[in-house]
């Protein structure tokens with residue numbers, strides 16, 4: 001799979017799953033822009049790893065909860081790279097609490113970064129992709145959008161919104177040659193989990209229950225994302241591809 005000469009933007013591309021996707025895209029020849037929010041050190045390290053693969057990288061610091069900062073981020077993409085071929089909507093943030101304890105502030109926080117930012121970024125990306133005859137948009141969702149996990153109510157609801165939007169955008173943007181899909185992960189061990197109550201017990205329980213017998217690696221999400229960005233996946237539209245080692249098959 002070659003993405004030579006393509007321009008890709010990965011939101012939250014500095015760490016975890018986003019970083020794995022950014023590095024795989026760079027290995028396949030794409031120039032990769034990395035968005036991050038507060039952790040500049042991690043972002044700089046990832047950008048250096050991307051450039052070491054012989055392609056261009058550029059850091060975009062933006063809080064994706066802010067519509068103005070999203071707009072400015074895409075203006076910078078256009079100014080520096082002259083267009084965009086691939087958007088990976090990966091950045092997310094969660095407040096891990098039972099539904100009964102989620103406040104209006106928590107709800108807005110999660111919806112704004114996990115769902116609204118996708119809508120606004122896709123609108124901006126589509127404008128840049130139309131100038132190049134098309135493109136690919138892939139979001140990262142989670143099986144908590146349709147299954148119930150402890151403390152995951154707010155994140156799960158925001159991922160359900162993201163998945164619904166994936167289907168609407170896939171239909172609306174198809175006439176412009178833009179394919180929109182999502183990859184839904186089971187539990188992937190990243191820094192996110194260090195903030196989770198009962199982390200170790202949850203990791204052990206998921207490992208035990210997963211038919212494939214282990215926890216996912218970020219690269220295993222990245223491989224499927226790259227396939228969805230390839231011409232071989234051109235006729236896949238508005239789908240949510242589950243990568244969870246079989247966990248969500250069980251009742």
Ligand SMILES: NC(=O)c1ccc[n+]([C@@H]2O[C@H](COP(=O)([O-])OP(=O)(O)OC[C@H]3O[C@@H](n4cnc5c(N)ncnc54)[C@H](OP(=O)(O)O)[C@@H]3O)[C@@H](O)[C@H]2O)c1
Pocket residue numbers: 011012013014015016017018035036037038039040042062063064065089090091092093113140141142143184185186187188189190191192193
């Ligand atoms: N880990 C899992 O088990 C799992 C499972 C299924 C799906 N997912 C999904 O996969 C994606 C990546 O998860 P992850 O575990 O790799 O996350 P992570 O390690 O916590 O990294 C989150 C990334 O998002 C960025 N970010 C956070 N808030 C932001 C904001 N307001 N504006 C811009 N960027 C922001 C962070 O940048 P800074 O570091 O600069 O703040 C960081 O680059 C998410 O969509 C998540 O829901 C994760």
